[in-house]
Amino acid sequence: MAGTFITFEGPDGAGKTSVLAALIPQLAAHLTRPVRLTREPGGAQLSEKIRELILDPANTAMDARTEALLYAASRRQHLVEVIEPALEAGDVVVCDRFVDSSVAYQGAGRQIGEAAVLAMNQFATGGRTPDLTIYLDVPSAVGLARIQAHRSDRQYDRLDQESQAFHERVRAAYLRLAEQDPARIRTIDATQPMAEVVAACLAALHVYLADDWQANA
Template structure:
């Protein structure tokens, strides 16, 4: 576990994996139990990072190449960490983040064909030792996830990443699974093809023991009534 009184949990996975839904459900459950919970996201999460988010997801930076995109992601992440995540963890909060370092490793590193050493150097500077205590990788076939994402967006135009080929999305899925295999103490793979309730129960079962180990307050009787 990291050297701070809070708990840092990141959610990863491809497009349409259900990260936002499961983060919301976990946050609601933890708050009902009396925990201080911060929900955030990447790219974004702080005023400076949100400004960069628009540039990245609109595709405005695409013409400058994936290396420039990776540096923009790192700059946004550093602002997010220093302005939002680190202070929350130091105050003892449980931080739930939609995407973090593994997204850069997968999106810019694996499918962006950037060198691993370059990506890892960017990450070291961006996060400055703020590493997730647990990363939940919501896993499902790329075609299923893209279908969900497109139905969710309805009439909205697909973003920079949703426009890419199915083969690229499937390659990202494989990359996430490889990260989980390489770092089993930090990463847990959750089957995201199941019903929301079933997924939510598994997510909570993974996180609950970590809360007690982190020194956060014990769950109240409100949680036991659920």
């Protein structure tokens, strides 16, 4: 049985990590197949080491293309070591970020070219595309306000040093991606209360995974 590859995307402050923490146990309870949650950058031992380099706030001299290449390298190792084996085993793989993040953050945010970053990542992934992407959308000002309000509760990384203009470019790129590929990318309003966002995500997953769904779980 072929597995199902689902990604979650969103700008900073969209609440992906919190949503996934609440969502995954509910999803796993409803499905007849195993659910594997993973993340990017990271997800595999070598990829996690690259994550440390990328997100270390001390690495202010990192060039934008170096950053994009490191994300692609981390992604490649994660894909071959974790994602592909799980998909071959028939699992439902849920990944916190994938190629769309690089297109939005490095391509648009860093302004090095969305098409160039996409091409780089198509090489890194061998063209692997998620079956379904849940995009949690939040205005940049709202997302940044959330980050500041919870700064003591989360890791401060290099991306947190960026301007609102950077984050607005990132969000605009995500919205373009969602408009260009509505069959794959489902947009969820992440300004709603957390419980409503989780419920909306679960409903979208129910529709997509209907054949594996256990109604009475």
